[in-house]
Amino acid sequence: MERGCEDIPTRDAETGHAAQDATLRGFLGYHVKRAMSVLQADLAGAIEPFGLRMMSYSALVVIVDNPGLRQAQLADLLAVERPNLVAVIDDLEGKGLIMRHKTLADRRAYALMPTAEGIDTAAKASEANRAAEARRLAGLSAEDRAVVIRVMNMIERGEGGSAR
Amino acid sequence: MERGCEDIPTRDAETGHAAQDATLRGFLGYHVKRAMSVLQADLAGAIEPFGLRMMSYSALVVIVDNPGLRQAQLADLLAVERPNLVAVIDDLEGKGLIMRHKTLADRRAYALMPTAEGIDTAAKASEANRAAEARRLAGLSAEDRAVVIRVMNMIERGEGGSAR
DNA sequence: TATTGTTATACTCTATAACTATA
DNA sequence: TATAGTTATAGAGTATAACAATA
Numbered sequence: 001m002e003r004g005c006e007d008i009p010t011r012d013a014e015t016g017h018a019a020q021d022a023t024l025r026g027f028l029g030y031h032v033k034r035a036m037s038v039l040q041a042d043l044a045g046a047i048e049p050f051g052l053r054m055m056s057y058s059a060l061v062v063i064v065d066n067p068g069l070r071q072a073q074l075a076d077l078l079a080v081e082r083p084n085l086v087a088v089i090d091d092l093e094g095k096g097l098i099m100r101h102k103t104l105a106d107r108r109a110y111a112l113m114p115t116a117e118g119i120d121t122a123a124k125a126s127e128a129n130r131a132a133e134a135r136r137l138a139g140l141s142a143e144d145r146a147v148v149i150r151v152m153n154m155i156e157r158g159e160g161g162s163a164r
Numbered sequence: 165m166e167r168g169c170e171d172i173p174t175r176d177a178e179t180g181h182a183a184q185d186a187t188l189r190g191f192l193g194y195h196v197k198r199a200m201s202v203l204q205a206d207l208a209g210a211i212e213p214f215g216l217r218m219m220s221y222s223a224l225v226v227i228v229d230n231p232g233l234r235q236a237q238l239a240d241l242l243a244v245e246r247p248n249l250v251a252v253i254d255d256l257e258g259k260g261l262i263m264r265h266k267t268l269a270d271r272r273a274y275a276l277m278p279t280a281e282g283i284d285t286a287a288k289a290s291e292a293n294r295a296a297e298a299r300r301l302a303g304l305s306a307e308d309r310a311v312v313i314r315v316m317n318m319i320e321r322g323e324g325g326s327a328r
Numbered sequence: 329t330a331t332t333g334t335t336a337t338a339c340t341c342t343a344t345a346a347c348t349a350t351a
Numbered sequence: 352t353a354t355a356g357t358t359a360t361a362g363a364g365t366a367t368a369a370c371a372a373t374a
Contacts, residue, residue, distance in 0.1 A: 021241055023225050023290060027297055028309060029203040030222075031316035034243070036200045038319050039193040058194075061187045072355060077185055079198065081343060086357060108350045108355040126187060133191055139323060140315060145192060147311045151304060152195035155202050159303060236332065245366060250334060272332040272373045331374070341364075351354070
């Protein structure tokens with residue numbers, strides 16, 4: 001591809017200032033995305049010792065909270081497509097953390113049941129997650145935390161005026 | 165794989181209640197992730213008419229704000245690896261929104277320059293993004309918005325006590 | 329020896345269509 | 352005909368190693 005070859009200095013050479021993302025910083029979503037990246041890394045580090053990823057951890061915790069859950073219900077709850085849960089459930093079952101029990105009521109469905117080890121691992125992983133989040137948010141007041149959670153829920157539920 | 169076949173009812177059959185993600189809702193990061201998913205969908209819908217994705221939009225806006233920027237600087241600013249920007253820059257250049265100018269000062273580097281069309285498209289896409297975010301956050305007070313942005317920045321910068 | 333942009337590669341996450349076995 | 356779980360597949364996003372040209 002043909003390219004110009006003029007003597008255009010880089011921003012650094014021109015001003016000595018670091019480049020800025022001022023326009024992007026005007027959007028709330030940009031800040032949320034960057035913060036989410038940090039929180040995701042914290043979570044990954046906290047649960048990696050238990051052999052869990054974000055999705056397998058989330059699925060395990062929900063199954064522990066809701067023994068007997070079917071996979072379709074779990075998918076709805078975690079807002080993921082059913083096919084994407086199959087490998088996650090396979091993984092958790094292979095690790096001995098949950099079991100797929102066949103139900104007599106509906107022989108198409110499985111009742112997802114946590115094992116004793118699954119319940120234990122979920123508790124330990126959640127505690128690690130809690131500790132990591134507490135460290136990351138050590139400087140956060142209870143009021144600010146409440147505001148953030150309330151706003152995030154408002155966004156998620158479409159209560160900001162954008163629900164169509 | 166062998167599976168049990170007992171008559172374990174699903175949660176719905178057992179209680180008539182919907183399954184809950186109560187434990188996960190105790191984590192701030194869970195709410196941020198779910199809200200981010202909504203905001204990301206809003207952004208994608210807003211800039212899709214301009215042929216832009218989140219990354220190409222972000223790169224374009226930063227280049228418009230910082231003409232002459234090098235690719236490595238852009239990567240640092242957007243917190244992505246250099247190789248992942250190549251296709252993004254190729255795409256923006258192919259659409260005629262930016263140009264890779266060779267610099268005489270450092271012949272390894274390109275100075276990324278927006279075209280007139282790129283400047284125009286960036287402005288229009290940002291306006292669409294702004295409108296979408298305004299709709300989504302219509303019920304959000306200025307105070308709450310400020311809190312959210314302040315907390316997200318604190319998280320991103322590691323000012324919560326977790327900066328090691 | 330280090331850096332810029334690049335290629336190749338791979339792994340994760342996510343989404344859709346279609347299959348099977350049941351209902 | 353509709354649903355539960357599954358398979359196959361494909362698209363994005365993201366990460367690392369290594370290369371050629373240049374510093």
